[in-house]
Amino acid sequence: MRTRPEQTYPDHWEADVVLRDGGTARIRPLTPDDADRLVSFYEQVSDESKYYRFFAPYPRLTAKDVHRFTHHDYVDRVGLAATVGGEIIATVRYDRIDGRGLPASAPADEAEVAFLVQDAHQGRGVASALMEHIAAVARERGVRRFAAEVLPANNKMIKVFRDAGYTQRRSFEDGSVHLTLDLEPTEKSLAVQRGREQRAEARSVQRLLAPRSVAVIGTGRATGGMGRTVLRNLLASGYTGRLYAVNRAFPDGWPEVEGVPAFRSVAEIADTTGESVDLAVVAVPVERVPDVVTDCGEHGVRGLVVLSAGYAESGVEGRRRQRDLVRRARSYGMRIIGPNSFGIISTADGVRLNASLAPRSPAPGRIGLFTQSGAIGIALLSGLHRRGAGLSSFISSGNRADVSGNDFLQYWYDDPGTDVALLYLESIGNPRKFTRLARRTAAVKPVVVVKGARHSGSEPPGHAVPTTRIPDAAVGALLRQAGVIRVDTVTELVDAGLLLAGQPLPAGPRVAILGNSESLGLLTYDACLAEGLRPQPPLDLTTEAAPADFRRALARALADEGCDAVVVTAIPWVGEHGSMESGDGEVLARALRSAVAEAERPKPVAVVHVELGGLAEALSAVRGTAPAPTAPAPTSSAPTAPAPTAPAPTSSAPTSDTAPQADPEAEAGTETEADGPDRGRIPAYPAAERAVRALSQAVRYARWRRQAADPGLVPEYDDIDENGAAALIAELLAEDAIGTLPATDAHALLARYGIRVRTALPAPDPDEAAAAAARLGYPVALKTTAPHLRHRPDLGGVRLDLTDEQHLRQSYRELTDRLGGPGELRPVVQSMAPRGVDTVVRAVIDPAVGAVLSFGLAGAASELLGDTSHRLIPVTDRDAAELVRGIRTAPLLFGWRGSAPVDTPALEELLLRVSRLVDDHPEVVSISLEPVVVAQRGLSVLGASVRLAPPATFTDLGPRRLPSY
Secondary structure (H helix, E strand, O other): OOOOOOOOOOHHHOEEEEOOOOOEEEEEEOOHHHHHHHHHHHHOOOHHHHHHHHOOOOOOOOHHHHHHHHOOOOOOEEEEEEEEOOEEEEEEEEEEOOOOOOOOOOOOOEEEEEEEEOHHHOOOOHHHHHHHHHHHHHHHOOOOEEEEEEOOOOHHHHHHHHOOOOOEEEEEEOOEEEEEEEOOOOHHHHHHHHHHHHHHHHHHHHHHHOOOEEEEEOOOOOOOOHHHHHHHHHHHOOOOOEEEEEOOOOOOOOOEEOOEEEEOOHHHHHHHHOOOOOEEEEOOOHHHHHHHHHHHHHOOOOEEEEOOOOOHHHOHHHHHHHHHHHHHHHHOOOEEEOOOOOEEEEOOOOOOEEEEOOOOOOOEEEEEEEEOOHHHHHHHHHHHHHOOOOEEEEEEOOOOOOOOHHHHHHHHHOOOOOOEEEEEEOOOOOHHHHHHHHHHHHOOOOEEEEEOOOOOOOOOOOOOOOOOOOOHHHHHHHHHHOOOEEEOOHHHHHHHHHHHHHOOOOOOOEEEEEEOOHHHHHHHHHHHHHOOOEEOOOEEOOOOOOHHHHHHHHHHHHHOOOOOEEEEEEOOOEEOOEEOOOOHHHHHHHHHHHHHHHOOOOOOEEEEEOOOOOHHHHHHOOOOOOOOOOOOOHHHOOOOOOOOOOOOOOOOOOOOOOOOOOOHHHHHOOOOOOOOOOOOOOOEEOOHHHHHHHHHHHHHHHHHHHHHOOOOOOOOOOOOOHHHHHHHHHHHHHOOOOEEOOHHHHHHHHHOOOOOEOOEEEOOOHHHHHHHHHHHOOOEEEEOOOOOOOOOHHHOOEEEEEOOHHHHHHHHHHHHHHHOOHHHHOOEEEEOOOOOEEEEEEEEEEOOOEEEEEEEEOOHHHHOOOOEEEEEOOOOHHHHHHHHHOOOOHHHHOOHHHOOOOOHHHHHHHHHHHHHHHHHOOOEEEEEEEEEEEOOOOEEEOOEEEEEOOOOOOHHHOOOOOOOO
């Protein structure tokens, strides 16, 4: 083996990972300091595992072995260790194979790899995690293939290689299985990696939400305080597991608190009961937390909910404490919710966990709720309770130092108890990963997000998040592209959650409106139009309508093929027998639920009520007795058939001319609750605008669900020269062309992808301008290229339609007299493009979000009003069409006020070509095409700039790892 000088310790190879069982481990390079740990590790490995590793009995490591396994050059010889509690539980090593006839200076691209996992930790996915990380290290060091010799009986290790997803070859030689793996990532290997990530992170959350035992550390002897409050809440919720009260100040022999066994430490619990604790709720002063974490880690605690404050939210010293907290907990394989958390809740029947400061557990339901703010969490729990909604789980992450919304998206993705995910986020720690996870989850169940702290730099000080150059409006557009329902307020979060959890998704935007108030119906009609829905004229049942009239009208609307959703409006009624009584709200609720239950085709129904006492409560109180399902209800799936054309509106009068009475039909209507504790609840809203807004969000989400099944294609273009572009980029980077390219180089690169920039010739004086115009042919344009005047036609730096030399020279003189000398203005002459609509196409690689393609009209529309649409790269043909149509000023492209429509297919093709260029070549970090004049036929790119830089490194494309802290 050729030797190389030892490299500096590669600390960027260090990573915390979540294992298959939900615990964590640290992966890091082995060093000479690990000699004693390696010997101890090897002593705990069984003889069988040693035999599989060395193909012979190998009871102990020699001094030479220890030296070889702990001394590496981090290039040709690399060893990684997985550790828990500072002790090694597994190792992996590769040794580069000699060049097989190549010159000594030529590096080989193949290495031999071998694993060894301590028997007690086999089956936890440790070898799979090490495989991902050693493969990434190898690729970084120029190794392209792994070779491995495995005994045929070593099925576990053969499975690790087989399931990695890499292209592999297998042969049987000299009594062993010879495996060769190509380390180039494939779609399969990436899918395998992300599948393991999802299962591991979901399991880590499941361990927190369903602990078999909970210790509340910091339970006071006197009433009051966070610890005692959490203990009482756990008892009140009917928690089904074992409970322990812990406080180091308890005197000897102190038996219990609130009827719960009392101990002075987790160690004492283990010593006395012989059992370990699954979850510890930490409510002690911040200076005592490190000792508590150590005590928990050394005695098998699986997870922590840290209520204690005084961390990153408190300043520099607090950030240091927070880093130490995360590192200490992860070193023992524990995950943390918090610090500064409000707690967690699970309403699952077999758990019934309220390990939070919320005094009342929510009712069981189908909504999962995640919030970073405790105060907002209180408000949301209260709001959902008032509206009759139940929860499957609630999490307040506080400073979000470890467990984040990403982890809960992984959990809720396949949690059969959750149909809707609601998240209040003040920061998004890994936007690329969040977008990916949200898109996958949204494909099977709604994800609703309200984002606080929208303005750049205003994230809470306790949250360590990457910076982004993308404005908040663009982040919102990208979330919508991922299927996330983004709302503006916590009120809208509750409104949307109620509708999505209780009602099926609409098949389209057509809305029937019926009720006993003409004015309220008209308000609802106007709100539908404002939200882009297609309302039918409201059906006025008059104020004398009885519940039976509501029931029959709703049944007709639900049976109408011309509507996709129904909004029922209700106000207190007055008839000949007097005004509505207090119980009439419940009678009306039964009538409406009866009509919904009997409908052949499920459609969403929302109720708008004004001062109608008891109606909202009655609508939310479902009395079915069927058991909850084991999978999300089928009615929550987006319909796939296109909705039929709406028929002509109809009107009908109520069938009763008397005051409202109890409706025998409604009383006799049967109710079943086969879809879980929220299905069948009809959401009620105190304002038409709120109900319609929630319905419009459901309509847009349902449309996204249908489109997500067919996202479109990325077209191929015969004239794209990908290899030529790569060669040009390599040549430019070799010349240190970092930053904005000269115009000639930028135009040459764009031309490799079929993007032609209209030629502009320099005109440093009138004679040169005339010569340039003669070369290009009249008519021409004369314009400045000075940075302060670029793309500012309002300042008069552009002269168009110059038809001859006389006009050209006159314009040149006027331009320089008004704006400055030629040296300052840098004038150019360009042939005239066909008239059309001026647009802007941009692409940028943001370090937090990734590659983003943007489109808008040139000038004030996009710059002043922010009227720009965005999509993540790569875009499909459908994305390109939506980019063009996604701006508010899009009608200008399609013949607004009798103007001629422009060539939008050519514009969409340009967007696709720019996307391909940035996607194929990550060194292209920015492209700006401005203006792009789109004519009736074809388009002209009049200006272009391109920036090159070394490719950005995105952690979500490498081996799975927890965010570093």
